Amino acid sequence: MWLVRYIPVETKYSFMHWRRWSFPFSAALSILCVVAFFGLGMNFGIDFRGGTLVELQSREGPANIAEIRDEANALGFGQVEVQEFGTPRDVSLRVQVQEARDDLTEEEVQQQVVADLRAAFEDDYTFRRVEVVGPRVSGELVQSGTLGVVFAIFGVLVYLWFRFEWHFAVGAVIATLHDLVLTIGFFAITQIEFNMTSIAAILTILGYSLNDTVVVYDRIRETLRKYKRLTVHQVLDVAINATLSRTILTGVTTFLALVALAILGGEVIKGFAYAMIFGLVVGTYSSVFIAAPILIYLGVRPASEIAEAEAAARAQPAE
């Protein structure tokens, strides 16, 4: 029935042994990401920075980027970022958020930017996309994006606390924060544009990673109850090995779907798909190498030990 077996069925890897490497490795990566975040900074899109984004497509032949750059800079709205976007015919222009001038407000100057760009390029290019985000709106988007990530983590913490013991909830949140830091570092290092869609990517990564973590935790809980004679290390290893083939299979199918998105989904989705692929790898890694072994430090004990401890506690007052 099971035609192909890519993955060894009954593995007995000693994952707990590897935490000596995985913890320092993750710590180093996290530090690197924090350094990258503050050192390189994020390539914020106009959602969070405000400004104007325009996508042009030449009506005929390839777009003349140098000419567009000269003309756009001559409009007097500061340095305009001009880039090829997907194909040689497509160009994206980004104009930074404008300050109020004459008797126009910031928002009105931004509308002037669009009008001037249209006047300059409408003859030779079609305007495929125009996005203008005012400074007030971008500030609100930063706020709601940050709140979203915080609420999501908090909501999951509460749910896991309710469904499991507190050790598991805390462990899952630590693993999630690990994924969050690494994903933000990924955006800082690759300089992929960070916008509202990236927040969606981050929340999905968190969702996926938690999904993975919960599957492993579920099994750890079951194993703790079933094999009362095993040590915690052994319990964790048994549980991770038991779910390993599932972890890999699901990772592969999700990866396949995401690769299709990254290659075929178009320019807008590309950054999103890359971030998701990165998050998929990190999320899978953290479930096995961070979320599970961290339970040791959080003091999870097998049922037998708890029983012994309780017995000891009961015995104490008698002394």
Add this chain to the structure above:
Amino acid sequence: MLRFKTSTTIAILAAVAFGMLLAMPNLLSQSQRDALAAATPSFVPSFLVPTQGIVLGLDLQGGSHVLLEVDVEELMRREAQNLRDEVRQALRETRTPLEGGIQTTVQGVQLRVPDEAARAQLLPLLDALEVPLENAAIGQAGTAVVVTEGPGGLISATFTEAGVTERVSRAITQAIEVLRQRVDALGTTEPNIQRQGEDRILVQVPGLQDPERLKTILGETAQLEFRFLANPGDSDVEMLPSEDLGGEPVAVERQIIVGGEDLIDAQPAFDQQTNEPIVNFRFNVSGAQRFGDATTRNVGRQLAIVLDDRVISAPRVQSPITGGSGQISGQFSVQEANDLSVLLRAGALPARLTIVEERTVGPGLGADSIRAGVTAAIVGSLLVVLFMVASYGFFGVLATISLTVNVVLILGLLSALGATLTLPGIAGIVLTIGMAVDSNVLIFERVREEERLGRSAVSSLDTGFSRALGTILDANITTLIAAAVLFFLGTGPVRGFAVTLSLGIITTVFTAYTLTRLMVATWFRVRRPKSLAA
């Protein structure tokens, strides 16, 4: 886990069939859907013949999304001027002596009445300004304005916080009405105009050819006033920029003869002599009366037709205009004359609106995005299906069937809920395709494991299923929490992603619990295998 009552089996299959039915309208064109709706006899409940297809977001069908914000300061300045007029009226009635003038700010007005007797006479009249708010909470002394006395005979009439909120809210309601009329005049299909938050209006217009024109139509306040150009030596005048008189600012009387609120019609037309585009307008009775009187007394003077503090035309009064109608000629293009008549018919906005966010997608890009998204979805599904069949053989085929049903259910739910599908929404579906397999993998792996532990085929299937389903539920609820947060905090495209992801999670859990289980159970009953391993 593997025993199904006949009724349960029927219920599961019916639910799946109904989901498929909901997705059906997407295979029909809009005209076919309309024909279907018309042909359905009235005794058939409408949910049995769904005609609703998936609504495409602006990023997929092309269109403009414009977020407008009420200029609260300007609105309140205008309200304060009204307040000043009322105070002035009260002063006139009581003949109260003032020290200095009336100070008008955004917060309200202030005046100084040092004479105590006069103040005692004035105050009861001013108390009438403290109009109670309509929807003030019970037990709250809610008025829009409070009148207070200060030292040295100072009297202030100030807007309360609730008063400002109420004015803004009222202005938004009015503005939405005006904007709706204006946008309708563009003749586009299904524009969406709604309030957002305290002081904003969201306008979404799909499939627009000229987004700049939309913004012109939305942004104009369109406050129209008929006044006279000032005579030399007039005192109550202001300088306004002109478009008609060589661009130079001109002196215009402050006194307004008739305002735009007295217009009952405005239509674009052509001047019979010059053949230039003009706007013909008509006043209501009282407007016609005032306009007639003023022009009779001022034959030979130049009118100033003022739109949003710009003089757009300054025709000379040749003879009294008593018929209540007239024309505005201001060197318009045909489209400008058209737009002006639309603006005048819809009336003025109660306050200035600023565009704080704009997102416009051309129709070409939208079509490209759909193509890219659908291609990615198809290729992604094929890869996943191939991988599943290669890994699990027959069970992989079962997983493929659940996956297909899953996607159809998502599409059906999207159609029935009238939810909007965006490009990130398509990404959400592709992601679901990848992750939905997870439930099947969890089940199959668990069953395989139970069998290795030495259970019989039936027992491993039974335990495998029940144990895996618990895990599936826990794992998916955590993702659902993240998706729900995204839905409540996101806007537009991102919200579309949250919708498809959430629906995908729900249908995934549903198919795992019902369809996959039913298929495995049926297969098992028919084949009665001794062992699951081939």
